[in-house]
Amino acid sequence: xxxxxxxxxxxxxxxxxxxxxxxxxxxxxxxxxxxxxxxxxxxxxxxxxxxxxxxxxxxxxxxxxxxxxxxxxxxxxxxxxxxxxxxxxxxxxxxxxxxxxxxxxxxxxxxxxxxxxxxxxxxxxxxxxxxxxxxxxxxxxxxxxxxxxxxxxxxxxxxxxxxxxxxxxxxxxxxxxxxxxxxxxxxxxxxxxxxxxxxxxxxxxxxxxxxxxxxxxx
Numbered sequence: 001x002x003x004x005x006x007x008x009x010x011x012x013x014x015x016x017x018x019x020x021x022x023x024x025x026x027x028x029x030x031x032x033x034x035x036x037x038x039x040x041x042x043x044x045x046x047x048x049x050x051x052x053x054x055x056x057x058x059x060x061x062x063x064x065x066x067x068x069x070x071x072x073x074x075x076x077x078x079x080x081x082x083x084x085x086x087x088x089x090x091x092x093x094x095x096x097x098x099x100x101x102x103x104x105x106x107x108x109x110x111x112x113x114x115x116x117x118x119x120x121x122x123x124x125x126x127x128x129x130x131x132x133x134x135x136x137x138x139x140x141x142x143x144x145x146x147x148x149x150x151x152x153x154x155x156x157x158x159x160x161x162x163x164x165x166x167x168x169x170x171x172x173x174x175x176x177x178x179x180x181x182x183x184x185x186x187x188x189x190x191x192x193x194x195x196x197x198x199x200x201x202x203x204x205x206x207x208x209x210x211x212x213x214x215x216x217x218x
Contacts, residue, residue, distance in 0.1 A: 004028075005122045008051035009035035010042040010068065011084075012060045016107075020055060020084075023111050030118065039063025039071075046076050053122050056101070058085040058092050066095045073100030080121040084114065103127030125168055126206050154196045160214070162189040163197075167209035 007030055009017045017035045024030045034049045036042050040063050042054065054072060058065040069081045083096040083104040093104055102121040105114060109129060120127040155163065158179075165175045172186045179186075199205050 004031045005053055005118060006031055006033045006049070006051045007118070008033060008042065008045055008049060008054045010037075010039070010045075010054060010060075010065065011035075011057040012037045013057075016057075023114070027115060030115075039065060039068030042068045043071055043075070046072050046079055050076075051079060053118055054079060054081045055084050055118070056081050056096075058083055058087055058096060066092075066099050069096060069099040069101050080124070082117055082121050082127065103129075105129045124170060124174075155193065159189050159193050159196070162186060163193050163205070163209060164214045166190065166193070167206045167214060 007024060009020050009032060011017050011020075014037070017037075021032050021035065024032050033051055034045050036045050038060050042056070043063075045051075046054065054069075056065045056069055065083065065085070069083070072079055072081060077100075080102045081096075081100060083092075083101045084107060085092065085104070086107050088106050096104055102124075103117050103126060105117050105127065106129065109117075113129070117127040117129070161179065162175060165178065170178070172183050172190070175186045176183045194200055197205075197208060199208060
């Protein structure tokens with residue numbers, strides 16, 4: 001039997017956390033290891049409970065979900081953060097992604113969608129809720145197509161392959177094992193990719209990979 005996904009619930013409304021806990025209790029591959037009502041408590045809980053996925057509300061009193069996500073990813077980069085929020089506007093969406101969230105899903109989503117999103121980000125991948133895809137599509141449409149094409153054509157076939165794995169959330173070790181090359185070689189390819197594409201964070205890398213058809217949003 002595969003290891004259960006360890007979840008930390010972060011929301012300032014107890015009734016929301018109770019509903020989430022009940023939902024996840026019915027999933028055999030998930031276990032709620034803790035729940036807190038704010039960003040400050042979330043930082044402490046991540047260090048002591050070591051969750052695989054943090055279900056993060058965005059707007060909370062005190063430290064909000066954006067700042068909490070940024071600090072969690074700084075201290076525990078292996079921990080995935082999934083934004084679960086009432087806010088479906090572009091500002092919050094990009095703020096959470098740039099803070100390091102691996103996905104963004106509205107609270108009105110179906111329970112099955114939330115469960116699926118957790119499994120996606122727990123595996124190191126990126127989850128994009130269908131109705132929010134328009135934000136990425138709009139953002140990518142504003143980029144210069146000619147410049148984008150020129151940049152991707154500057155990549156070698158191996159670099160394109162590594163880029164695809166990076167955008168899908170694979171670690172350097174996983175990429176190395178898959179391609180049967182050394183981790184040092186993967187890191188060298190990563191540096192070359194970032195330099196050639198002039199992209200220096202994973203959110204922009206994912207957007208670029210989707211635009212070029214290298215990966216598909218969930």
